[in-house]
Each structure stands twice: as structure tokens, then as C-alpha cells.
Amino acid sequence: MSFSRSSTVTLGRENAPNHQHQSEEDHSRPEPINLDLLDEDRVDPFPKRLLIAVDFGTTYSAVSYVDVPQGCPSDSVDSRSIRSIGNYPENYNYHYNDPMGLEVPTEVIYPLDRHFRDHFNLDNPEEPPENGDRVEVQAPDEDGDISMLSDMSEEFRWGYRVHEVWNRPSTHSNTTNQPLSRFKLLLDNSEMTQSVRRDVSQTINTLKRRHVIQGPLHVIADFLTYLLEHTRSQLRRQGFDDSYEKEMVLCVPAIWTQKACRDMQACLAAAMKRANFTRADLQNKSIDNLFIVSEPEAAAAHMLSTSAEIKSGDCFVLLDAGGGTVDANTYRVSREEPLRLETEIVAPGGGLHGSxxxxxxxxxxxxxxxxxxxxxxxxxxxxxxxxxxxxxxxxxxxxxxxxxxxxxxxxxxxxxxxxxxxxxxxxxxxxxxxxxxxxxxxFFRHLDAIVEIVKSQLEEARGKGYTVGKVVLIGGFGTSISLSQRLKEFLEEYGREHNCRVTLMEPQQGFVSQGKYLNAAD
Structure with a gap:
């Protein structure tokens, strides 16, 4: 697989170990995205363009964007200008200002129908309609990878359209419906995700036997197709038509191997091609102007740029409590201005303790x-x-x-x-x-496990001579009253035991979905 114009500036590691047992020698943290690279090699170095970040999550996904006017470099982006895609189909559960309305469930339901992908239009694929209900996709390639194209019928459901039918008895009694969730974890081959991958693979194998899909990457590409088609529709409603260049930012876990990153890029390339989103080369599985960034690094960088509570020289634990995984990374901040992440102090920790x-x-x-x-x-x-x-x-x-x-x-x-x-x-x-x-x-089965993850980070940092002063809580599960309270109780106990003070920084409203990856700059 090729990568266009140094596009993947942060990739995972080959043979990455699991979260808990990664040695310092094996751990090479990805570099944060440098938005200056987006301005190189242009005829017009600063055309009008959109920076678009795709956060493909285990249980929920989100898309953020910012409009960069003509004549402005990418590093001039103001975090206050970053917006998130919303208005997802069938999302009736949240009030207008609820940040969860800016995220969409990473879930699909397939019809168990061998004719699901029988309709092809290889030479002149149709323009997808604005409502995202129908997408034309390409024919299978030689190795049966993810460029298979289909006319996806109404029976295929994604996001909130899955939730719409989840309380219907027929959804669960009808064996021709095949729901899938947590399929992001199919790209994580660590021991931690083995049981989840085994469970998801049972449905994957059923769909393969019935020729609905050819492999797990199809599922990711299908979901991303609908996500991007909806994104394109919403951008056009805001006046951002196809005359705007698009710079893509893809957010991936730091633990992912290079192969997982390449597979994810291939899925995104197929989805972009299907949704007429921007230039993507399916043959080489590459995308013009794509940057892949590490999720924890990007979140930490965004937090540095938007919070006055983190100061030069500080050490902090970033605890990303999502729907699937809870991940912990401990960083030290530079002593020079502007503040940057200077180093990651200890190896990451984490586990399957999401909401x-x-x-x-x-x-x-x-x-x-x-x-x-x-x-x-x-x-x-x-x-x-x-x-x-x-x-x-x-x-x-x-x-x-x-x-x-x-x-x-x-x-x-x-x-x-x-x-x-x-x-x-x-x-x-x-x-x-x-x-x-x-x-x-x-609750406590997982709250106590999360406390142990944080404790391990604090103890390892302390053993290396670092004093951690803050635990920064982010992610959808981070809004849980019980999780926040349990962490505060633990940090008070830890402070008394070690004669120190470690405070909890709780998530800003909408932090996850409102552009943390687009501001992981410089």
C-alpha cells in the first residue's frame, strides 16, 4: 500500500504488545501531526480547504472539520472555529445541546441475503443521494479485499438506524438480521481484545458464508461509507461544496501496528471513493492529503491548547474512557513556550472497561x-x-x-x-x-479496574522520579458521575498515602467530538 505525500505522519508499530506489558524499548510513540506539512507542494499554497478529522471509535464515531480560508496556512486554525458533524439519521434521543448528538453509534445491521451485493455499475457509478440511504460501490478486486461494490438496500442499517429497531422483537428473532458492533477491535490483535474479536468473528463468518461480505474490512468500509456520505451531505448544506480541497485526518489508537493503520487507510480509501468524497486511489489504497494521528497524542495536544490548568513542566495522566476501551498515557509538558508534549513517561496502560x-x-x-x-x-x-x-x-x-x-x-x-x-x-x-x-x-467491576490502570501509571512514573499532579479524564465514559467520583476518592487516598496532591480534571462538554484531533498541531 502506498502513502501519498508523506501523508501518514503517525503510524502504529509492527508487533505492538498489549497495553499492560509494553517495555520502554519497544514503545516508540507516534509524532503529533504537523499541520505545516499540509501546506507543502501546492501550486496555490493556500487554497480554500476543509480540514476533516474522522474519529472511528469502538462504540461511537465522530467527524470534525474546520474551514481554512484561501490565503491562510493550516497552522492558523483556531480551535474555536472547529465544528462537528451532527444531524445523524434517526437520532431522536438527545436534546439540541447534548454533545452525544455529535457522535453516531459504530454499529451496523446486515441483511443475510446473498444478493445483497449483486447490483454493479462499474463504469458510471451513480452520485449518492444527499440523504445517504443508498451508495454505489466498486466490484471485487483480485484478492477479494475491500473494493467490492454494492447497491446497499434499505435493509442495511447503520448508526442510529440500528438503535431505531433495537427494541423491536423481530430484530432479535429474525435470523436474517446480523447486527455488528465493536468491529473496530478487529484491527487490534493484542491479547486484550482476543475475546471480543472471537465474538465479532462469529457474525463475520456467517456473513462471509452467505457472500454478504468477503472479510472484516468490508464491515469497516461499509460503515465509513455511510458516515462520509452523511458528512458530505451536511457539509454541502453548510455551503462547503466540492470546490473546497479536503485534508483528511484519521485518528488511530497508539497501540495499533503499521498493518492495522494500513488496513484502516484502505477502508477509508474505499469509503471515500464510494461516497464521492475526495481523491482516493483504490488500486494503491492511498488517499491524497491524508494524515494519520495517534488518538492519545492528539487529545493531549488539544487539551494543552485549550486548557490553562496544564502548565510548563507538569506531568499528567491522560485517561481516555470510551465505550470500548479505557486507555491511560502519562506525559510531561515542555518548559518552553509554546507548550508541547515533551515525552511520554511510561508505557501506556489500558483495558476493556469502557461503558x-x-x-x-x-x-x-x-x-x-x-x-x-x-x-x-x-x-x-x-x-x-x-x-x-x-x-x-x-x-x-x-x-x-x-x-x-x-x-x-x-x-x-x-x-x-x-x-x-x-x-x-x-x-x-x-x-x-x-x-x-x-x-x-x-459498575464497580470496571470502576475498580480503571482505578488500577491509573494507579499503575502513577506508580511507574513515581518509580522513575516523576511527580504526576493531574489525571485528565476524557472520553464518553468520562462524563459518568460514578467514574468521576471513584477516581476522586482514589486520588485522595493516593495523595494521603504518598504525601502528594493529584487532582482530577474532568472533561469539557463535547471534548471528544469537537475537534481534538484537528488541533493536534505543530
Missing amino acids: SYLNEGFREYLEDLLAEETYLNDGTETIHGIVERITFEEFEKRIKRGFDYRQQRPRKEIYIKGLRDNPAKGFRNECIYVPKQKIQEI
């Missing part, structure tokens, strides 16, 4: 509780469907987001039509009565 694993814990609890209630299986209604609906409608939307383990709350009542009384299980009046202690247990 989606709270859902998984609640789902397992319900499955065990209802396993013997086979009378609930009735037509399209199944125990599996009931569990999925309750996990999504009750736990995800109502319980999880505002749960505070310090508050005294009564048991949670969850209605299930036809549920028979069973006092031993807490079943009464067609309701499950979930004790607060059970929800606490689900």
Missing part, C-alpha cells in the same frame, strides 16, 4: 435471571430480545447515564409483560425488581 461493558454486565445479569422463564418465548418475542430491549431502553438510556453509587435509591422496577411472580428472583406484578447493590456490583 459498553457495563451494558454487557447488566445483559448477563438479565440472561441468568430469565434463563428458566421459557414461557416468555412467544412468536417473535424471545428472551434474548427481551434482554436486549431492556438493556438498551432501561439500562443504557435511564440507569447507566445518571447512576451515582453514593445516592440511596430504591430498587429499579422493570416491566416484562407476562412475567410470573417469583419472590426469590424479585419478580412481582410482571416486574423485575433490581436491587441497587446489583447495579453497583456491575
Whole structure:
């Protein structure tokens, strides 16, 4: 695979070890993006253009952009000018100012239909309509990689269109529907993600056997196709037509190998070609003006440029608590102005303790509780469907987001039509009565693991003679009241034990989705 014009300035490492056991010798941190490189080798060095960052996340994804006027260099970007794509199809769950409205679930549902990719238009691919419901894609290449093109029918769902049907019994009883999530982790071959990759691969293999896809990269490319087509539609509505040059920034985990980065670039190239987004060479799987940046480095650089709380010479832990993974990186800030990340003090840490694993814990609890209630299986209604609906409608939307383990709350009542009384299980009046202690247990399984990740970073830094003064909490899970409180309690305990003060910096509203990668400059 080729990379255009030094486009991938930050790549992963080959044979990268897992998060917890990476030696200092093996760890070579990617360099932050240098926006000056975007201004080289132009006939007109400063045409009007858009800088567009794609944050392909494990559970949610986002796209940010900034308009750079003609005559202005890229390093003149003001973080206050950065905007995020919103208005995602079928997103009815969030109010206007909710930052989650600027992110879209990284989820798809495929129809289990062998004719799904039978319609080809190789010579004159159609212009995708503005609503992003239909996309024409290319024919299979020789090695069966990701350039397969299709007429994706309405049965294919992505983002909030998956959530739209998740509470319908038929979604879970109809075996021709194949939902997929967490497929980003297919690109991470570390031991940490092995169980997730195994679970996702079961659905991938089913889709391959039915000729719906040819491999896991198809899934990523299909999702990105719809994400970019929606992005293009929203940009055009804002007056940014195809006359604007586009500079692409792709955000990847620091732990990814070079192969994972190349695969991700190939997926993005295919998606851009399908969505008529910008110049992409499918044969060489390259993209004009693409820069790949490390997620933690970019987030830390953005935080430096927007926060006055981090000062020269400071050492801090950046804790990125997302939906899938929780990652920790510890940095030292330069003593010279302008402030820069001088070095990463210790090897990164992390684990599969993101907010989606709270859902998984609640789902397992319900499955065990209802396993013997086979009378609930009735037509399209199944125990599996009931569990999925309750996990999504009750736990995800109502319980999880505002749960505070310090508050005294009564048991949670969850209605299930036809549920028979069973006092031993807490079943009464067609309701499950979930004790607060059970929800606490689900939370603390992961809160305590996150505390251990932070503690490990602090201890390793301390062992090398560094004093860490702050833990900077970012990511969607970072808005959790319970996570924030548990970290504060731990940092107070740690400070008393070591006679020091470590404070918690909590996330700015919308930090994740509003351009942290576009401001990872200089």
C-alpha cells in the first residue's frame, strides 16, 4: 500500500504488545501531526480547504472539520472555529445541546441475503443521494479485499438506524438480521481484545458464508461509507461544496501496528471513493492529503491548547474512557513556550472497561435471571430480545447515564409483560425488581479496574522520579458521575498515602467530538 505525500505522519508499530506489558524499548510513540506539512507542494499554497478529522471509535464515531480560508496556512486554525458533524439519521434521543448528538453509534445491521451485493455499475457509478440511504460501490478486486461494490438496500442499517429497531422483537428473532458492533477491535490483535474479536468473528463468518461480505474490512468500509456520505451531505448544506480541497485526518489508537493503520487507510480509501468524497486511489489504497494521528497524542495536544490548568513542566495522566476501551498515557509538558508534549513517561496502560461493558454486565445479569422463564418465548418475542430491549431502553438510556453509587435509591422496577411472580428472583406484578447493590456490583467491576490502570501509571512514573499532579479524564465514559467520583476518592487516598496532591480534571462538554484531533498541531 502506498502513502501519498508523506501523508501518514503517525503510524502504529509492527508487533505492538498489549497495553499492560509494553517495555520502554519497544514503545516508540507516534509524532503529533504537523499541520505545516499540509501546506507543502501546492501550486496555490493556500487554497480554500476543509480540514476533516474522522474519529472511528469502538462504540461511537465522530467527524470534525474546520474551514481554512484561501490565503491562510493550516497552522492558523483556531480551535474555536472547529465544528462537528451532527444531524445523524434517526437520532431522536438527545436534546439540541447534548454533545452525544455529535457522535453516531459504530454499529451496523446486515441483511443475510446473498444478493445483497449483486447490483454493479462499474463504469458510471451513480452520485449518492444527499440523504445517504443508498451508495454505489466498486466490484471485487483480485484478492477479494475491500473494493467490492454494492447497491446497499434499505435493509442495511447503520448508526442510529440500528438503535431505531433495537427494541423491536423481530430484530432479535429474525435470523436474517446480523447486527455488528465493536468491529473496530478487529484491527487490534493484542491479547486484550482476543475475546471480543472471537465474538465479532462469529457474525463475520456467517456473513462471509452467505457472500454478504468477503472479510472484516468490508464491515469497516461499509460503515465509513455511510458516515462520509452523511458528512458530505451536511457539509454541502453548510455551503462547503466540492470546490473546497479536503485534508483528511484519521485518528488511530497508539497501540495499533503499521498493518492495522494500513488496513484502516484502505477502508477509508474505499469509503471515500464510494461516497464521492475526495481523491482516493483504490488500486494503491492511498488517499491524497491524508494524515494519520495517534488518538492519545492528539487529545493531549488539544487539551494543552485549550486548557490553562496544564502548565510548563507538569506531568499528567491522560485517561481516555470510551465505550470500548479505557486507555491511560502519562506525559510531561515542555518548559518552553509554546507548550508541547515533551515525552511520554511510561508505557501506556489500558483495558476493556469502557461503558459498553457495563451494558454487557447488566445483559448477563438479565440472561441468568430469565434463563428458566421459557414461557416468555412467544412468536417473535424471545428472551434474548427481551434482554436486549431492556438493556438498551432501561439500562443504557435511564440507569447507566445518571447512576451515582453514593445516592440511596430504591430498587429499579422493570416491566416484562407476562412475567410470573417469583419472590426469590424479585419478580412481582410482571416486574423485575433490581436491587441497587446489583447495579453497583456491575459498575464497580470496571470502576475498580480503571482505578488500577491509573494507579499503575502513577506508580511507574513515581518509580522513575516523576511527580504526576493531574489525571485528565476524557472520553464518553468520562462524563459518568460514578467514574468521576471513584477516581476522586482514589486520588485522595493516593495523595494521603504518598504525601502528594493529584487532582482530577474532568472533561469539557463535547471534548471528544469537537475537534481534538484537528488541533493536534505543530
